[in-house]
Structures are given as structure tokens and as C-alpha cells.
Amino acid sequence: MFIMVLLLHQPYSVFNQSINISIIFSVAREPDLQEWTARTRVYDILHEPVRIAMVGKYTGLSDSYLSVLKALLHASVACRRKLVVEWVAAGDLEDVTATEAPDVYKNAWDLLKGSDGVLVPGGFGDRGVQGKILAAKYARENKVPFLGICLGMQIAVIEFARSALGLHDANSTEFDPETSHPCVIFMPEVCSSTVLTGSKTYMGGTMRLGSRRTYFKVPNCKSAKLYSNASFVDERHRHRYEVNPNMVPQFENAGLSFVGRDETGRRMEIIELPSHPYFVGTQFHPEFKSRPGKPSALFLGLIAAASGQLDAVLQNYGNESKLLPNGISNGKPSVKTYQNGNAIKSSNGSLNGVYSNGNGVHH
Numbered sequence: 001m002f003i004m005v006l007l008l009h010q011p012y013s014v015f016n017q018s019i020n021i022s023i024i025f026s027v028a029r030e031p032d033l034q035e036w037t038a039r040t041r042v043y044d045i046l047h048e049p050v051r052i053a054m055v056g057k058y059t060g061l062s063d064s065y066l067s068v069l070k071a072l073l074h075a076s077v078a079c080r081r082k083l084v085v086e087w088v089a090a091g092d093l094e095d096v097t098a099t100e101a102p103d104v105y106k107n108a109w110d111l112l113k114g115s116d117g118v119l120v121p122g123g124f125g126d127r128g129v130q131g132k133i134l135a136a137k138y139a140r141e142n143k144v145p146f147l148g149i150c151l152g153m154q155i156a157v158i159e160f161a162r163s164a165l166g167l168h169d170a171n172s173t174e175f176d177p178e179t180s181h182p183c184v185i186f187m188p189e190v191c192s193s194t195v196l197t198g199s200k201t202y203m204g205g206t207m208r209l210g211s212r213r214t215y216f217k218v219p220n221c222k223s224a225k226l227y228s229n230a231s232f233v234d235e236r237h238r239h240r241y242e243v244n245p246n247m248v249p250q251f252e253n254a255g256l257s258f259v260g261r262d263e264t265g266r267r268m269e270i271i272e273l274p275s276h277p278y279f280v281g282t283q284f285h286p287e288f289k290s291r292p293g294k295p296s297a298l299f300l301g302l303i304a305a306a307s308g309q310l311d312a313v314l315q316n317y318g319n320e321s322k323l324l325p326n327g328i329s330n331g332k333p334s335v336k337t338y339q340n341g342n343a344i345k346s347s348n349g350s351l352n353g354v355y356s357n358g359n360g361v362h363h
């Protein structure tokens, strides 16, 4: 997007110097740049900030979270907000930092508390896990919009088990194999099979990867609405651990809703707290399908909630006719989300949307 901003700022100088813009798009047909140039104009005048705390392990290496950052940016442009990412190193939120480096601890909490929304991205290994749990707890208790992705969703589940169910040692078996309340466990269907049971040796082959289908089980939930009331969505995965399905009834009794599941109903894909303005977690990685002009549904939900526009966005959804073709010209968050392959045929037969790579939202 940034390269395009640079180029499209000077379309005539660039084009008149015989640079074939079709090379940039890698397509043979004459490109239609209207949408792109309109988007750069919108992008340029954004000034009202939306602050998102990114609570992760590699906060010094923003490239580690590049897809997440782009997805946040796509959603922020759609909501007409200037994205400000507050990097919060998860470990800095932990009690041990309060003792060892009080200034660092205070700064981390100030950043978190000054944010309009909290995002806990994916990750592996136990460093910073306690800090991520504290961030999820803060967002849940203070009704701050929250999106947890993959590990971020597992963190939210662990936090809920500890705080709302009172299971103080609840944990993922990734971090504590001996926990008496394993609320996140290693590949349930693999564990129930023979030789691969919990084996770290087979790690490489046991990662659940790629595009998988999630079915909405709760039709009126925020996530389903954000996905235009789809009955199922295909999103990309990269994980080994999952919510322990045997504990789901306990969680649901306490108010945590598992709104999206796989076809067996045993794998939890999307969580929501209905009592919270926007508290969503996904086992999949919605960031991978976000595109400029077609933000990921759940990132849009986060940014809309963080900027006081979620109700307007939710009302818009499920009614495609209300959406503008480019989603950027009337000053409202009237965007359509990127739902890979939900390509609408335009009147001239071309696909409405450049990115139509075969995934889908299905009604």
C-alpha cells in the first residue's frame, strides 16, 4: 500500500515517463487505478487516531507481525482513522518487571491503558505469556475492544478460565504440561490417536496449517455479522494447540461463547464475549486474507469498536446493497470486508475486486 501511495501521488509524472503500471499489478489488462488513487487520498487526510496496543513478544521486530500490521492498517483506513500502534512487550506488563524495572513496567501499562483497543497476536513458547494474559484480563474487565489471534485466543481462554471459572492453574499444555486444568491442549484428534500422542518429535508434521472451514454456530454474534452473516468462512491456520473441547460447556455456562467451530464441532475457531463491546478471539489468522480496500472482517470489527463505529458497521452488514463499490467515498465505514473469493461479478464480467484467490464466505 505504501509503495502505491508513493507512486499514485504522482500518477502523471510516473505514467508519462513510460513506466508501465501493469508491471506493478502483474496483469496484462489496462489497470483501473481509480480505487487506488481514491484510497491514497483518503489515507493522506486521516488525522483522528485509533490507538491499538500490540501485546507481543517480538515488539522490537515489527516485521514479525507484518500481516497483522497491514490488516490493522486496512481496517483503520476503512474506518477513516489514523492507525497508531503502541508496541507493548508482553513481559513488561508482568509483576517481575515491576520489581526489576519499575519505569519499564509503568510505561508498558500506560501504553496499554492509553489504547483504544488491544491485540494479542499469534506466537509460540511461554515467554511473555503471563503479560499477554494480563493484557487480555485488562481488556475484558475494562470493556476495551480486544482481538486475540491464535495464541491470542488461547490466552483469552486461559485468562477466562483463571478469572471467571476460578481455575487458578488453568493453562495450555504448551506452557504447563502438568496443569490440572488443561484448557488448551495439543491437537485433540492427534492425541486420541496412537503414536503421535503429545509427541514433540512429530511437531513439524502435526501443525494444523492452511485454509480450513469455520461454521458459525451462533447466527447473531458480532463475528457472523462482520462476515456478512455468512454461514461459514475459510481462513488460514498455523497452530498445534486448541481449546479443550471437554471444557467448553463450563466456559459457555460462564458466558464465553464459542461462536465458530469446525465441521466436527470439536475444534473451537472463534470465541466471543457477548457481554463485552468487542471481545473476539480466533484460532485462525484472519490477517492473512486482509487486503487494502477489503479489510479482514474481524480486524474491521476491532478498529470499528475502538473508534466508536461498531454499531454502524454491524448495521451495514448483511445488506450488501448498502455498501459502496469501493467502500471509501462517503466518509462512513461503509466498507466491504475481504472475504477471499466472495467475488461479485460486475456488469462487465470482470471480478469486482483484484483479490479473488479462491476462498470464501458462504451463505
Ligand SMILES: NC(=O)CC[C@H](N)C(=O)O
Pocket (backbone or CB within 6 Å): 121, 122, 123, 124, 125, 149, 150, 151, 152, 174, 238, 239, 240, 241, 242
Ligand atoms: N500461531 C500461533 O499463534 C500458534 C499458537 C500456539 N503456539 C499453537 O501452536 O497452537
